[in-house]
Amino acid sequence: MTQKYRLATGGLIDRRVTVPFTFDGKAMTGHAGDTLASALLANGVHLVGRSFKYHRPRGIVSAGAEEPNALVGVGRDEGHYTPNLRATQVELYHGLRAESQNRTPSLERDVGSITDRLWRFFPAGFYYKTFMWPKGAWTKFFEPRIRAIAGLGRSPAAPDAARYAQIYAHCDVLVIGAGPAGLSAALAAAETGARVILCDEQPQFGGALLAEPGQSAWLAEQRARLAGFANITMLPRTIAFGYFPHNMIGLAQDLTDHQGETSDDAPRGRLWQVRAKQVITATGAIERPLVFPDNDRPGIMLADAARTYVERYAVKPGNRAVVFTAHDDAYRAAVSLHEAGVTIAAIVDLRESPEGPCLDAARAAGLPIRTHATIIGTEGNLRVAAVSVATIGAANAERIACDLVLMSGGFTPSVHLFSQSRGKLAFDPALDAFIPGTPAEPTIAAGAASGCQSLEAAIASGRAAGLSATGQAVAAPVAETVAAGFLGEVPHGRDPASVRAFVDFQNDVTAKDITLALAEGFRSIEHVKRYTTTGMATDQGKTSNMNALGIVSKSLGVPIPSIGTTTFRMPYTPIPFGYFAGYARGDLFEPVRETPIHAWAAEQGAVFEDVSLWKRARYFPRGAETMHEAVARECAAVRAGVGLFDASTLGKIEITGPDAAEFLNRMYVNAWTKLKPGRLRYGILLREDGFIIDDGVVGRIADDRFHVTTTTGGAARVLNMMEDYLQTEFTDLKVWLTSTTEQYAVIAVQGPRAREVIAPLVEDADISAAAMPHMSVVECRVAGVPARLFRVSFTGELGFEINVPADYGRAVWEAIDQAGQTHGIVPYGTETMHVLRAEKGYIIVGQETDGTATPDDVGLTWAIGKAKPDFVGKRALARTALASQTDRKQLVGLLTADPAEVLEEGAHLVADPAQPIPMTMLGHVTSSYWSAALNRSIALAMVRNGRARIGETLHVPLPGRSVAVTLTDPVFYDPEGARLDG
Amino acid sequence: MQKFSAFALAKEALSGQKGWTRQWRDAAPKPAYEAIIVGGGGHGLGTAYYLAKKHGLRNIAVLEKGWIGGGNTGRNTTIIRSNYLFDESAALYDHSVKLWEGLSADLNYNVMFSQRGVMMLSHNVHDEQVFKRHVHANRLNGVDNEWLSPDQAKSFCPPLNIAPGMRHAVTGAALQRRAGTARHDAVAWGYARAADALGVDIIQNCEVTGIDRDASGRVSGVQTSRGAIATRRLGIVAAGNTSVLMAMAGQRMPLESYPLQALVSEPIKPIFPCVVMSNTIHAYISQSDKGELVIGAGTDAYISYSQRGALHISSHTLEAICELFPMFRRMRMLRNWGGIVDVTPDRSPIIAKTEVPGLYVNCGWGTGGFKATPGSADLFAYTMAKDEPHKINAPFNLERFGAGRLIDEAAAAAVAH
């Protein structure tokens, strides 16, 4: 198709560059500088979408972010497909593929539009009043059908191929919007040397002036001045979408979307989080539609948008136009269109006797003006074909044929961001609109966003904002008279029950829906919004909210300021999820933590498991071994000889300072004062409510220095908790906390031959049984590397844990592995570690305990320092339910009647397996394994009053059967602990 | 009460929708009521409804400082389920699910309870242990909950990414088929309309600013922005503002209030058939009838009464959503908001009498009380009418914190909703 509606001259498009694109498969062309909307209009296409509820044919209404109708899906393939884009915001690029939405089978013929013919049956909120019967029919029958009609575009079917970037920035002044006010503000601020960021959603700076050829010289001059300031960061194609506390603004910068089908190597967009000393919102104003019967046909658009298409994009939006207005500005549009060759069939003005220079210009151009008149209806199916114009209050109407209707109800300042910042809005009666009032953050509104209507006033207010943001003196504002326009449904004299005058185009909310909501008692504006869905579409009410307010105000006889507005929320316009997720995808989403031994284990063919963010070797299969076989072999090797285990993921905190021991006294249940340097103790940490949150071995390295270990998953939580107490409760203590988790590799050597293996590698320490008993620590060298050597065991065997600087972890590991070969050393993983510790009845916090277990519940009362005046959780332990309740769950062992049966972890225990549901549960299985050492299954469980039940038989009901178990002591292996002292 | 039905809709369609009447009256406060409920959320309105319907009280008022349903009721992501671990919680939430199943018919208001199934993803051995413990406990309590393999999870929810190489790969899921979602506003409005029909006064824009007590210490009335109102039975159902109200009667509550946020995408055609929650990676998602993807994030780290959460919290949730459902990465956030949730030390609610005679409190629902709306309201009405708790809510008393008899669902599972 040729661009039949393209003007021969003018505009900011580049006629030398012809840009091919398709819409619903039809090939068309546009020019560089077009949006998809302007290119479609250049090709005479107005019908671009279908509305949400009635599936009414819809056209392009606006030329910007406020567009409610012209929503399209765009993308070369599924990995680049985005639904619901506003054609008015999509920059045209070579080969752009766009499709219309919410229609089957085609835009012209849509079966969904049956709802339009039956519209009387679907008033606001109809779905609350029916589909209630029979029970279950909603989920199975009605809801799926409603869902199919609702929704707009479709989801992309393939993973997003693009990448995203993020950046943080600080500045003195952030100016949002680069129209005349924003430009003036940025320049005024920059002159003082302030660091300025200036952003605008458009590809070029200029704002409204981009559609004012008469101002191009001024604009060029300002742009040239901007370029001269090194202290201004200029961000075109950047939407300020969110205003967060303490002047933090979220910006979304388009980087490659507009370039078309480029490689995915460069990021698609960038999220900016800007912390600004001062913010200036120079975000302009949005024109309001007029609410008249059938005001939604394709070809009916905002007057200023039509003028923008002519002046900026050199497109004629139609051949014969009727202009309907309550504001002078539409006369400028009429003159523009007239000069571009559009016949102005009539200017219909709601006002009785409007006067002013704009009208004079229209009169001078000979345009027919009808004042005190209104449009009472329109015709045309896929495009407006005629309007009926009547004098307000008169019965007879004149039919005027046209293919374009321009409408203007006046302008609404864009206060979205100001309002997000929690600033108070003020109602300006002269404007009939809300403008920024008392701010809650250091923020200033300028230009049309603050209620200015003339260019001079906007420039002056921008300059004033820039000066005041940088602490300069400000001149008095330029005085101007502003004009309001019209809010609400226009007078049309027709039976309100039989016409639909649309307020919210996308969601198909009519004036009548709003009055129905009021009649049904929905009086708060929030209720009206929710009941009718007005303002809840993807444009979030940018063109509809004020008209809805106007209707409510008139119907209830309550002034608008006493009704108030609905809350403005981020984002200002929809922002892709990918911007927020940023770099955090794939490998960079919660990056995997690997130990210094990881690569070695991987080379050995270890199978890994996720434990919090870590990968841990779970077992080391040899040949075709199953996990079961590998674990049985690894267990046997540790019990009989020696095994090597990577414990590097354990959390580690270095606690130093003169009050370190006292700090530990207050945090942990144990007593620390008497622990001698060189000794270890098993510590238990409670929450304030008395329940175990973490445990770990703590070594006293010196009087004022402790090496604390935590569980793998608990490391960060414990450090946070300690810092919290240190900074808020124990401010009297001189203590410093340092996370050392990643500073050390921890190599556990466990088994009767552990000492023999490491002895030849140890320098500067005597590790004989006499010199280094169980639960001691020494600083020495292992394999030539400085080490903290713990003698400690989580297996019940003689054992050591060697802490060496992480960078040497693998070297030391390999040296030990080498030295152990003659002793038959085997590496083992977490699964074997679990079995070995379960055989010994050692708990794992988070597995035996679940945040509801006290030390006594898991048999650890002995650890509590009885003489201590206080520790976190001490008071809680004295509460009645903890101190004297007789049926608390306690740690026990379980032996199944059939030694081959390994119970399922998480299964529950009951006394009577035949009890009907609901059954009385007495406890649950926390750990369950095959024990190679005992040649049978073993399990640990938390059971009500369990210790007193040892010897009893209980039952584990499973689907369709039940397993009998005998309760035993939780220590299955070497109950005397003789093997520890090997 | 005007009867809602397809027939009524048809009739009004043909007569210009002129016959619809107010769904509830705009009541002005009377000098005294038999019972007053403070808080016009779902729980408060429901309480008034059941007090009138089941316990024969007629002279009841609901006082709401703003518009009804404007608190967390109108801000939540509407996940409804009852597969809780502990007996006390399972009984409470399943009582509620059973009421949900008949609620539209009971209220003659379509609350759109949709039993689309809630699936909780497991990503590691620990998750598996925790969820299997739930599945077993639920089975023995008669609450449906089943364990799914990753393939079964994928066939229940086709958009799910179960690639084994993925960060936090899906290792299985627990599915409650009777669980689902409902339309939050309809719950508030449906209860309001039905309560109003039974004579309950629903009084909006009426903020309670003080609680009066007589010489014996018993509640005697409230001070409000619309004047003093007498009552001897006062129920506080004010979610995030509960501590503030209870302080007016000298009661210090075991509550902390945090912002909790949620967000929606632009609407799209049906793609997501159920609710999916992942606790390990902090995200949950469903699709509304309108077509929006409804996504919930976590609470902020700090207490606050500001109804907006921090950007990094919602960003982190979107990171997780985009990993689990990579085709949604290009979907766009349409709206993000927050509510103030009242969190108890054990993350379980309080539905109880207090030490002040005549004062009752229903709070502590934290991040997950929408699902409990009908059950909580029913039990609270019982407690207020009889001046003693029903056996289902008896464990959810205030004394449990002092005694240490906690019902710690969060500790047991760390599941937020």
Ligand SMILES: Cc1cc2nc3c(=O)[nH]c(=O)nc-3n(C[C@H](O)[C@H](O)[C@H](O)COP(=O)(O)OP(=O)(O)OC[C@H]3O[C@@H](n4cnc5c(N)ncnc54)[C@H](O)[C@@H]3O)c2cc1C
């Ligand atoms: C983002 C978010 C997501 C959530 N998602 C879920 C979910 O998926 N599933 C789920 O089950 N739950 C969810 N919840 C929790 C759920 O919303 C709440 O637990 C539940 O709605 C609480 O209902 P309510 O009636 O007790 O409180 P609200 O609805 O908050 O009602 C309390 C009312 O008290 C009024 N009030 C307060 N102070 C006064 C006063 N002084 N005088 C008069 N009136 C007063 C308030 O204005 C408010 O209307 C979510 C919450 C949030 C914020």
